Amino acid sequence: MTLEIIGISVLWLFLFLYVIVASIDFGAGFFNAYSAFTNKQHILTNIIQRYLSPVWEVTNVFFVFFFVGIIGFFPQTAYYYGTALLVPASIALVLLSIRGSYYAFATYGAKINHRGYIFMYGLSGLLLPASLSPVLAMSEGGFIKMANDKPYLDYWALFTSPLTWSIVVLSLAAVLYISAVFLTWYADKAGDAKATDLMRKYALIWAGPAIVTATGIIFELRGHNAEHYTRLLDLWWVFGISFLLFVGTVYLIWKRRNYGWAFILLIGQFFTAFFAYGFSHYPYLLYPYLTIYDSFTNESMAIALIIAFIAGLGLLLPSLYLLFRLFLFDKDYVKGKSDYHA
Amino acid sequence: MGFEDTALLSRILTLMTLSFHILYATVGVGVPLMIMIAQWVGIKKNDDHYILLARRWARGFVITVAVGVVTGTAIGLQLSLLWPNFMQLAGNVIALPLFMEVFAFFFEAIFLGIYLYTWDRFEDQRKHLLLLIPVALGAAASSLFITVVNAFMNSPQGFEVLNGELVNVSPLLAMLSPAMPTKVAHVMATAFMTSAFLLASIAAFRMIRGSNHIYHKKALFLTMKLGLVFSIATALIGDFSGKYLAEYQPEKLAAAEWHFETEEGAGLVMFGILDGEEVKYAIKVPYALSILAHSLPNAEVTGLNEFPKDEIPPLWIHYLFDTMVTIGMWLAFFSFVYVAAAWRGWSFIKAKWFRWLIVAGGPLALVAIEAGWWFTEVGRQPWILRGYMKTSEAATTSGQVDLMIILFAGLYFILGAGTIVVLSRMYKRNPVEKELADREAQKGGEQE
Ligand code: HDD
């Protein structure tokens, strides 16, 4: 394994973790707003406060980890993506701020439960994946172009490309699906039958769109980036496994059985698909300008970063374990029997 | 839009984001220590007031942290968006502390979540206090790592440039730049000092508003003592920072002091205005600049005449330096008066005008933080990486920075106003007296 591969694998893994935890967070906000406006009053509000409020900052750090890490391992990405992404990334930052401030102002703070705020919080959960996911489309090439040796983003090409839109739709469907499956499990553990039923229904509704759009993207790629498409097809069997895991999740949810396992299978489904996609993207970070090899940092920095990463993990894993034990696996806490907020 | 223009706009946006983030970051670094001290005193003295103090501070703290996290994410991403050329270069040499910082964030965020949601969950209060240690350490570590990056920008080392290529990169050497020790120490001391004075402001304000509860008196005395300790530390380390500048960034010190010609036995210029090259209405303290720079009254201090004209920072940083130092001296003196008077039982410290002065202390410390950062950052101009890369070469070529300035100005306005509204509402709805009474009632109930 070369240093480049280690670097990109670490980043890709953390991006995957971010996609999962952020999807739960984004989707929950949307479902919360949706039920508030369809007068299924606050079935979810409790769960959101019990689970999401203590962990949202941790979720955010996964995002920070990714963009700091990619500049560290592949400094040249700053040049290409940094210049091109000014507007979309700034919009994403504003949306992230809406979410962060909702937790701060509405759930910890003065309990401002203004309907407008709930609505914005919910909406930002959908707009965020929609504003972040086009970066994946950009990495396929053809949208970031060069003029006088300077990169710029061709918005017209980006917004008229079916590839962009299918990725956006996939990200929305996936967010809602992941979130619904997780919340079904969490609500079930909390012994909240009403919330479980509601979330189970959402999970089943969003399963279809998630798998259809995911398949659709593979075919969009054929027209857009043939090289990537062929590499993707070489890995058909991994996508096959992913699909079987998907069927497993839906089956369990349908049968109202083992929600915990349903969620684990879902992680497996996304993990296999995410890594197969990443692997087929190799070695490009940005078609056709950047590969992980020519954008890589120097060797001494790479080694230092990897050492720091291992040391950091040594701190991180036990802490995360503690966090989850207290807020995810503690029966009394999950059921809301005890309230120890400062 | 021209190249120079986007560089200017990028500077404005960076300035805005950093100036906003630093307020929350400073509180984020300092307040955990204050909470820890209060809770510790409470446990040791078995005094419920201090425990409640810690708890109420912690509640407010969550709000500022959340905004700190949001704005920190903004500046983190903006560094790459606005300064892609700089990050491409810097990423090769100074990415290590930035990367380590992320782990500090993780550590802090995780334990903060746990700490906040586990009040009274443990039989033994000390266990709960233990959870706060990683929060304080994580916050201090994140300020350490980011300040290391900033120190590197001021005195880069740990690499060589050969035919435009970076060679012999040593990430550790880059972290241990000459600016690092004083900068890190000064930033941390000022964060602790500022947090202490901010919390003192709140206590004094409640007392002016007529609340005469012993709780506020305890809070005020504790925070003023801490403020005194850390403001003395700040002034001492600030003096070392001056010596660092004289050695490694003499142009910054000379510009701050309007020191045009190299000379021995240089005097320190305080206040005043500049008319061409003539300094008017200033107080000149003889030999003081030589002492600040080299600890000797007759030492030679490098003047601006030794530098090319286009490598001299703007001269208005003098006002920033003055602001910071004056506030520092004032707060050290003032907290000393308070603590001494409280010991001796002098009553003028209970007068209304004196309490208003205490209230002013917190905001003044924040002003000094802003002045200090503007001073170092503007004083580094025209360089972004001193001696290697100019700010104008580092900026993005994107044409939409102006729109982003408007977008973020609106965002920071809302976040800032939101913080103030939410914090004041939170404490107004649940005053100390009420909470103490509730706790008494609850305890009584448990015993029956
Ligand atoms: C509460 C805030 C505060 C107060 C009261 C002071 N400072 Fe300060 N100062 C800072 C807050 C600050 C800061 C925000 O932390 C800076 C900006 C960047 C940095 O490294 O620290 C800083 C930088 C800074 C620098 C520049 C270091 C550099 O560019 O590398 C010097 C020379 C001093 N300070 C000196 C002093 C002196 C002699 C003070 C006398 C009491 C003083 N400061 C009070």
Ligand code: HEM
């Ligand atoms: C260019 C400068 C800076 C960058 C890029 C930056 C980046 C960040 C980021 C990304 C976060 C969010 C972390 C999260 O998601 O939890 C953050 C928060 C934080 N930053 Fe900054 N930061 C900068 C300056 C500073 C400085 C100078 C300090 C200290 C003096 C500081 C102290 C903190 C602290 C303590 C937090 C945690 C949140 C809080 O407690 O308020 N930062 N910063």
Ligand code: HEM
């Ligand atoms: C959090 C504390 C900091 C504050 C308040 C701060 C403040 C500022 C200000 C006011 C400017 C604009 C200077 C001008 O327009 O003349 C600036 C510029 C800049 N700072 Fe800092 N700074 C901080 C720390 C850092 C750190 C830690 C880094 C590096 C990671 C950094 C990177 C930059 C960059 C890239 C610029 C743009 C170039 C420039 O105009 O100097 N800053 N900062």
